[in-house]
Amino acid sequence: MIAQIAQLLRYRLLIQSLVARELKARYRGSVLGFFWSFVNPLLLLLTYWLVFSRVLVGMRPQTVTPYFLFLFCGILPWTWFSASIAQAAGVLIAGGNLIKKVLFPAEVLPVVAVLSNMVHFLLGLPILLFFLIYKGKLTLTALLLPLPLLVQLVLTLGLALFVSALTVHFRDIQDLLSHILQVWFFLTPIIYFYGDMSGKIRTVLRLNPMTHVMVAYQEILFQGRFEHIGGLVAAAVVAVIVFMVGALLFDRLRDTLAEEV
Amino acid sequence: MSAGPAVVVENVAKVYRRFQHRHQFRTLKSAILTGSLLTDLTPDETFTALDDVSFEVPRGTMFGVIGENGSGKSTLLKLLAGITKPTRGTVKVRGRVSALIELGAGFHPEISGRENVAINGIMLGLTRREIQERFDEIVAFAELERFIDAPVKTYSSGMYMRLGFAVAVHADPDVLLVDEVLAVGDEGFSRKCLDKIGEFRRRGKTIFFVTHSLGLVEKMCDDALWLRKGRMVERGDPKRVVDAYLTYVAGGEEALLARDHAQGAATDPTAGGYREGRWGNREVEITRVRLLDDRDHERHVFVPGESLTVELGVRAAVPVEDFVFGVGIFTSEGVSVYGTNTDLEDYGPEQLDGEARVRFVIERLDLVEGSYLLDIAAHKKDGTPYDYHRGLSAFRVKSHIKDVGLYRPSHHWVFEGPVRLSPPRPRAELDLHDAASDNTTPPHAALDVVAARAQRQAWREAGLSVVLTNGCFDLLHAGHVSLLESARGLGDRLIVAINSDRSVRALKGPQRPIVPEAERAETLLAMECVDGVVTFDEPTPAEVIGALEPDVLVKGADWGEQAIVGRETVETRGGRVVRVPLVPGQSTTALIDRIRRT
Known part of the structure; x- marks a missing residue:
């Protein structure tokens, strides 16, 4: 793992400029430009908030208020996670020209997908913090934010490497992935409160590393406490394992990429 | 860097594997079920693109690879570039490699040329500082000064390729891998690319050249290889291959x-x-x-x-x-x-x-x-x-007229009735006599730019370097002779560009020129060190220099280095600018003064 990270650090200049390019290119030509980084999560938030406060009023968890803020704490990091994975799946195929025609470190591409989405996440964060302050929810525990963020980063990188290399060989994954991410979303306590769950459902949720990451975010930002330490540590261990497996698989398939893309 | 060959290829084979789609689908399902993802990635059909290929390329040489489509040329290039790995055997390349396999691969259409240059440079292994230092040179070479801040998607394909080429060659590689890319783009661009490659060669870099252009291989390469169906057929002297x-x-x-x-x-x-x-x-x-x-x-x-x-x-x-x-x-x-x-x-x-x-x-x-x-x-x-x-x-x-077919019957056109055509542009039909013989006879009258260009081209094809200098030369004196003689000493052929009478008048006033242009040309051509005279009408020789692309541009040392017109043009095309010291006291103006006083 150290070697892999060292490798990525060697390419940091390249990664840095590709992330910058990704961000610049993404919204070029659109009217709102960079504001889409803020507007996107806001619109998503609005959608869920409308559904649960106007349509499915009874379904909404009563233990967390204001609900929309709770929702926001989960949706923002989830968007980073799911967008990264979805993008990573296609990134090697889209960048086929680079891999086939230029001597180019392929692993840079999924990493760029994850990092550019992380930048969007970080850009959305001030809005969330603004609302948290506005509602008087923000406490000093928010300083612990880097912890779940780091765990999520490692986990996402690992999955991105895994998915991107595999998609080159099995294009089916790209289609399958949107459904998997959809199910994963509902199996992660984002629109509902983990504390409300019990029995079998809770057991299932506990097996999902993203659960612990989300709970950590919600506790740190929304509830002003951090008690889910054990869960986050477990998630961190899983994240490191996933990263290692992803990097290993990517390494094993690396030589085939230029031919199969 | 240590001595020894720049490229060593030993018993290399490359086998591509093919997967069938249906097979692939089954594999995914069973792979997930059995968890044997890696072991199941076995091919059901193979294709041997290269087989038992071995050769060395000494440093500082140009190596050409020819062969039909599908003979394995591109595969070989990819192996050298490190994009793919050989199935068997070893490939060793010493030094920084830059591959001109696909120009502008990796450009992002939405962002500006400037940003793309930066990122492309990083991909080719340059540091930020190196890119900054070379940026102006890159842009000048690509001739995109005006468009460098526009998004790349607005570029024409020619502009796109020019920029790609410019970045790749300015990455200063030790080994340059060139694919057929030079065949694309307009003639001017191809020529520029070839000039740049020639410059690389002079600087002792190694060039690996894959092409269908047999003439180029014969003309430029030191060594050639013919591949057929992935195997080496012939290797050695380019002409023979x-x-x-x-x-x-x-x-x-x-x-x-x-x-x-x-x-x-x-x-x-x-x-x-x-x-x-x-x-x-x-x-x-x-x-x-x-x-x-x-x-x-x-x-x-x-x-x-x-x-x-x-x-x-x-x-x-x-x-x-x-x-x-x-x-x-x-x-x-x-x-x-x-x-x-x-x-x-x-x-x-x-x-x-x-x-x-x-x-x-x-x-x-x-x-x-x-x-x-x-x-x-x-x-x-x-x-x-x-x-x-x-x-x-x-x-x-070789012909200026790009007619088609095989046979050109001797013919002419006649137009009668209410039909009017402007006569064809006068073209200097190529005179190749001089190019072929060692005893290169100079033309005996002043040339126009087009003819001079053809002449220069012929000299170039004969492997002769061309020196250009310019001036009014309306009163020839000893200072001129020494300048022209030193200029000729800097190359094989000397072309003197002289301002036309109109141009001299515009520059020096109505009293000049003292001697009209036809006579000036004659006098200059009578000198042994002058091989050609070209007359130009513009106030500066910029256009002539651009058209003739001299290997050496000579000016008197009274000119400041920055003030020399065409300096950049010459230098970006791989030539150099030399300032020759003047003989003190010798100048046309001084001469005129002296005549006036007597």
């Missing part, structure tokens, strides 16, 4: 078979007939083939309408009475253009004994531009070959 390839292309498989067959039947199996594309029993041997122009100079490039003589030296070891000489002309695609022999034309052979010379004279070579191969043969009346040379000699026809 290209000839062997052309023989194969012209005759296809059949020719190769015939050659193999003929070799088996040859009386002297050690003669190496196979290699040279030649068969027959050599009772009559063609000892020499020369292509001559109307001045009996040996040449390989001709202009339509010129005369071409094929001269054969033949030798009969024992006297023979049954012999026929034949000549056939083929296009490089193997299409027969013309063929004849002495028998068809009813010459009755009587006797051939010892050495003789046979000339086949084509009075007017009415062919369109292209490369042509010759079959030259001596055989019996019944066709039994004595000595058959297939495609061993080649020539090229």
Whole structure:
């Protein structure tokens, strides 16, 4: 793992400029430009908030208020996670020209997908913090934010490497992935409160590393406490394992990429 | 960097694997079920793109690879670039590699040229600082100063490629890998690319060149390799490799078979007939083939309408009475253009004994531009070959007129009635006499820019470097002579660009020029060190310099380095600018003053 990270650090200049390019290119030509980084999560938030406060009023968890803020704490990091994975799946195929025609470190591409989405996440964060302050929810525990963020980063990188290399060989994954991410979303306590769950459902949720990451975010930002330490540590261990497996698989398939893309 | 070859390829094979779609789908399902994802990634069909290829490329040389489509050229290039790994064998490349495989691969259409240059440079291994230092040079080379801040998606494909090429060559590689890319783009751009590659060569870099352009391989490469179906067929002297390839292309498989067959039947199996594309029993041997122009100079490039003589030296070891000489002309695609022999034309052979010379004279070579191969043969009346040379000699026809087909009948146009056309632009038809002979005769009158350019091109093709200097020269004095002599000393040929009378008047006032332009040209041309004079009308020589692309631009040392017009043009194209010290007290203005006072 150290070697892999060292490798990525060697390419940091390249990664840095590709992330910058990704961000610049993404919204070029659109009217709102960079504001889409803020507007996107806001619109998503609005959608869920409308559904649960106007349509499915009874379904909404009563233990967390204001609900929309709770929702926001989960949706923002989830968007980073799911967008990264979805993008990573296609990134090697889209960048086929680079891999086939230029001597180019392929692993840079999924990493760029994850990092550019992380930048969007970080850009959305001030809005969330603004609302948290506005509602008087923000406490000093928010300083612990880097912890779940780091765990999520490692986990996402690992999955991105895994998915991107595999998609080159099995294009089916790209289609399958949107459904998997959809199910994963509902199996992660984002629109509902983990504390409300019990029995079998809770057991299932506990097996999902993203659960612990989300709970950590919600506790740190929304509830002003951090008690889910054990869960986050477990998630961190899983994240490191996933990263290692992803990097290993990517390494094993690396030589085939230029031919199969 | 240590000495030794820049590229070492040893017993390399590359096997591509093919997966079938249905198979792939099953694999995914079963792979997920059984969890044996990696082991299941086995191919069900393989394709060998390269097999048992070994060679070395010494540092500082240019290595050309030719072969048909699908012969493994690009695969070889990818292996050298490190994009793919060989299935067997090893590939070693020393030093920084830059691959011109696809120009501008990795450009992002939405962001500006400027940002793309930065990112592309990083991909090629440059640091930020290096990119910053070279940025202006890159942009100037790509001629995109005005558009560099526009998004790349608005670029034309030519602009796109120019930028890609500019970045790649400015990455300062030790080994440059070049694919067919140079064939694309307009002529000016291709020429610029070739100039740049020439410059690389002069700087002792190694160039690995994959192309279909056989002429370039012959002209530029030190060493060549012909690949067929992934295997090495011929390796060595570019001319020989290209000839062997052309023989194969012209005759296809059949020719190769015939050659193999003929070799088996040859009386002297050690003669190496196979290699040279030649068969027959050599009772009559063609000892020499020369292509001559109307001045009996040996040449390989001709202009339509010129005369071409094929001269054969033949030798009969024992006297023979049954012999026929034949000549056939083929296009490089193997299409027969013309063929004849002495028998068809009813010459009755009587006797051939010892050495003789046979000339086949084509009075007017009415062919369109292209490369042509010759079959030259001596055989019996019944066709039994004595000595058959297939495609061993080649020539090229070069023309400004890009007409099509094979044959250019001597013709002209007549227009009558209410139809008006402007006459064709006057073009300096290429004069290749000078290019071919070592004794390069200079033109005897001032040239216009177009003619001067053709002349410069001919010199360049003959491998001569061209020096350019400019000025009014309206009163020639000793200072000029020393300047011109030192200028000529900096290259093989010197062109002097002189301001036209109108231009001199505009610059120096109505009193000048003292001597009119035609006389000035004559005087200059009379000097031994001046090989050509070109007149220009503009106030500065920028246009002439741009058109002539001299290897060396010479100015008097009274000019500041920054003030020299055309300096950048010359330098970006790989030439240099030299300031020559002046003889004190010698100047036209001083001379005029002196005359006035007396």
